Amino acid sequence: MRAFKYGPFREWVLALRLALADGTVIKVGEPLRKNRAGYDLVSLVVGSEGTLGVVTEAWLRIRPLPKHEEVTLAIYPKDIFAVGEIVKVVRKSGLEPDLMEYMDAFVVRSVNKQIEPIYWEGEGGVVLVRGDNSTLSEVERLSSPFLARSEVVDGEVGRKMLNGRSLVAIAVKSEIGNIYAEDIVVPPSKLSEAILQIKRIEVENDTKIPVAGHVGDGNLHPMLREADLVSKPELFDEVGGVALRLGGSISGEHGIGIQKVNLLRSQLLNRNGEVVVKLMKEIKGLFDPKDTLNQGKFVDPL
């Protein structure tokens, strides 16, 4: 969740030891933050989903724990439109809270029922913001035109609220059965539009598609019912298509695997073109010429 402030994991990886498909063990990168020695093979391997080699050792950058005491601001947007407006004003303000997490109204009710009754229940769900006191009061002030309600909490209550956010998948499963979490990214300015489009798909399919996500980065996790995907598998790509139409990405964190290969193909062909797909396939071929590693996953089937 703190990638909002500190960036995605890839920025924290300095060097890797890697077993290639033929058993050769290589080391890429150096345990130094600044290093200009050759092409950046570390970033190529991070996020490659085991298709280039098997990582056996990693050198990571660390940083000191934040010095401020972290408190929690729970803001309850008036409606879905307000969610995007809140993210916009916070991003424009230059404030840097540690995280900005969203749960829609259905997710809030599920967590209240299945985990612990801790959030107020309104139409717009909840946005949790953590940071120091002065950042949070400024976030609260800037968000106020878009809020149904807000509260600053600390200590135990804040931890419970964040814990509720962490257990979203469990709470939602208890309500609607097994789910597949999507993982789309949209430009933060298109957040409300994305949530509204997902809600339209929900209504059209007469089902539930609860949404939670790391809204500060425009990263949403719509949750699709397994039962719906059995009867209508194309629903998965339809939700992924929201990201593609709004200029986003079909994955922010979870990756591609097998399930998102079609979406990956759409994104790369439409935005980056055939040459880029070809280069990615050829890179895979350099590292793993006999196509041994994680066949049929990530860029392999493109």
Added chain:
Amino acid sequence: MRAFKYGPFREWVLALRLALADGTVIKVGEPLRKNRAGYDLVSLVVGSEGTLGVVTEAWLRIRPLPKHEEVTLAIYPKDIFAVGEIVKVVRKSGLEPDLMEYMDAFVVRSVNKQIEPIYWEGEGGVVLVRGDNSTLSEVERLSSPFLARSEVVDGEVGRKMLNGRSLVAIAVKSEIGNIYAEDIVVPPSKLSEAILQIKRIEVENDTKIPVAGHVGDGNLHPMLREADLVSKPELFDEVGGVALRLGGSISGEHGIGIQKVNLLRSQLLNRNGEVVVKLMKEIKGLFDPKDTLNQGKFVDPL
């Protein structure tokens, strides 16, 4: 200089438009901070010195200006040994000043003479630290066992001190003629050892090798006299060899070009091995099969 706090440039590049050797124009990456769509070709291109394609457009991440007023702490280490100790205690403290810059005694005298008399002159040179007031007083306190002197300055004086640091190459050239700035990185725990080894090379060659650098990241810029390199070209690789012996890197910022190809070869073969060199060459071959772009530079001649 602020890479110490904010990280190297590569972390700020989200997407690139790139003209390949055959004229095809491709786009790699997306203007999104989170994006897991395919291999990270953006990081592969950043720092590739024009050997993979010609960058024609770039999408960069931005961040708000820091909210704190920046003041300057000028600390004067007792000697070269103290320079490394200061960096160690600051890094261990978890403090995050905006920058930590070093100039050795010769560089300090050159700037005082050629630009403006602004620094105190002692055996250990000067370390400039910028940040907010509370960070700087803590840095000053922790450094005190290793200091000959220190002063906190703000406003105009601080800007002049930083300006002096920026004009180091001009000041040194006026003193000893044309120079080539090296760009080595060592683990921050090996900083004093690195500077002492460079000073040993200086004495052995009966010349001047002034040193400045971004010490917070272990990144040093020893300045080699053109006149010395004419009569003894191997001096360049000898200084680069200091980084290799101490577990560092032969370039932190400036890159490889033609001049550092031998050092790059040493580093990659000794640390990463032949397979890694082969993979880098093959990646170059994928992007530029006829070897058109920046022939003889970076990994091309390996």
